[in-house]
Amino acid sequence: AVVVALNQVGIASDLVNILFIGVVAALALGFGLAFGLGGRSVAERLTQDWYEKSREVAARVQSNEEMEPPPPAIFSSAEQS
Numbered sequence: 004a005v006v007v008a009l010n011q012v013g014i015a016s017d018l019v020n021i022l023f024i025g026v027v028a029a030l031a032l033g034f035g036l037a038f039g040l041g042g043r044s045v046a047e048r049l050t051q052d053w054y055e056k057s058r059e060v061a062a063r064v065q066s067n068e069e070m071e072p073p074p075p076a077i078f079s080s081a082e083q084s
Contacts, residue, residue: 009019 010016
């Protein structure tokens with residue numbers, strides 16, 4: 004409504020559009036920073052949990068590989084000669 008009123012008063016529509024886009028961009032940047040910086044500790048904990056779980060899985064896989072002998076290789080007749 005404000006944009007339409009300013010256009011009716013005679014203020015250049017390009018100027019109004021540029022200012023409106025600037026205000027919307029500033030609000031979006033502010034919300035993005037607020038959520039990004041506010042959620043930093045949560046993201047840090049999630050990343051740490053994922054890292055620890057991947058290390059545990061890697062250790063289990065490595066210990067299983069050390070315990071089990073590798074399966075015998077299967078060759079075709081062309082590969083044996």
